[in-house]
Amino acid sequence: MSLAVPTLRSCADCPIRYNAVCSRCEPDELDQLEEIKYYRSYAAGQTIFFNGDPLEFVGSIVSGVSSLTRTLPDGRVQMVGLLLPGDFIGRPHRETIDCDVIAETDVMLCCFRRKPFEAVIENTPHVGQRLLEMTLDELDAAREWMLVLGRKTAREKIASLLHMIATRMASLKPGETAATTFTLPITRETMANYLGLTIETVSRQMSALKKDGLIAFDERRDIRVPDLEALKAETGEDA
Amino acid sequence: MSLAVPTLRSCADCPIRYNAVCSRCEPDELDQLEEIKYYRSYAAGQTIFFNGDPLEFVGSIVSGVSSLTRTLPDGRVQMVGLLLPGDFIGRPHRETIDCDVIAETDVMLCCFRRKPFEAVIENTPHVGQRLLEMTLDELDAAREWMLVLGRKTAREKIASLLHMIATRMASLKPGETAATTFTLPITRETMANYLGLTIETVSRQMSALKKDGLIAFDERRDIRVPDLEALKAETGEDA
């Protein structure tokens, strides 16, 4: 399952030191975590956990993008979470995992065996407090997404996803202003599973938004948004 | 806003003593909470918080049912949470609330002003640990609901909601075996808002399930489920 494990690194120069579950830790708490941590790597497309797997470890995404999906017996798939660097996988005091966890890109995890990690939560305040805050943020995001899934049209769903990705990308390079260009990190199928649509509908709505001048692309994954506000007006969230 | 406030009661004989945010508290922790708690009552239909309101208190539902909803500018509504007795309203360290909170039935809340409650979380372990566990449960429920909203048919959505309410109600009164009879705590419109459907579709699917013998009702809100397993088979979750 794992690829080559990277050379062990110290928490001090970890890229997610200040937004992961460990971000509030005092030095002595960090020492406790450092004792039980280890790294694992996964290639794009690999499954990190299958639904029902025993939850032997929990951990943080150090780099890459991972998705949580649930599948109905007849094969219908719904993505229920998108995990970025710093996000947490697994939950304490749960014996098994109840969705598939898939590496959408190459992923590196900082793992803790579950039982020792539960002990850390019992014994130190800051890990549990940070985990509570992160879980509340995830709950807010999930509720936002329920509105998209339950009440938006296909066109609005696509516009919402593109607008979310565009603004997130734009916030990473704050020099640029109105027009934004980015490479979609996910396939049409992944978009469809996120939005509760079929790939055909995704494709048609992408073409329609292109025809209407709201987005532009030649290479299928390289998207240009000439006017972010115009795209936002298509999400249904604007008055 | 508030109706007549009930006579103050002690935590010892509180109906949600063993499943609310305080359920893990040691006697001294309970004393701390008892010092800052107060009760509020709301009539069915009242709004407890409007979207954007300052979050001055948090608290537990002692009795009744409350909903969380989000609304698009053109009026489309999506319910994003259904809170039953023991469930928690509000989140620590958040200045405002980002959805509407509505009393679906008469509701009694056990409230704590937010700032003192945050202090309790900092100073005692068991409130934060229990709140983390409850929030993780809510996140699981939200993800389960994303699958319902994104991928299920109208009939499967209705069956899923009825099955969920039947099982949750059953868990609240552990004396009865398989609670196959319950009173729907919500209107058809509320059901529609929860399921991402119209009231007409809800009504039609309720009639269809009734015709197929999966549920029975004369009074529109008093539902009898003769065979919980048969209902579950209609949710799409059974193989």
Added chain:
DNA sequence: CGCCGAGTTGACTGAAGTCAAGTGTAGTGG
């Protein structure tokens, strides 16, 4: 008694799904 709101039912419409055929690109092996 008439009004109102909750709910039901019917006729029709339309948005998204299904099925099918196609393009374009990348990789593989003879």
Added chain:
DNA sequence: CCACTACACTTGACTTCAGTCAACTCGGCG
């Protein structure tokens, strides 16, 4: 170097499920 395959994506024709609009019942209440 060119088939051959595989995969991601697009497009078209048709179907269907749920939405829209409208008429109706039922019960409660001033």
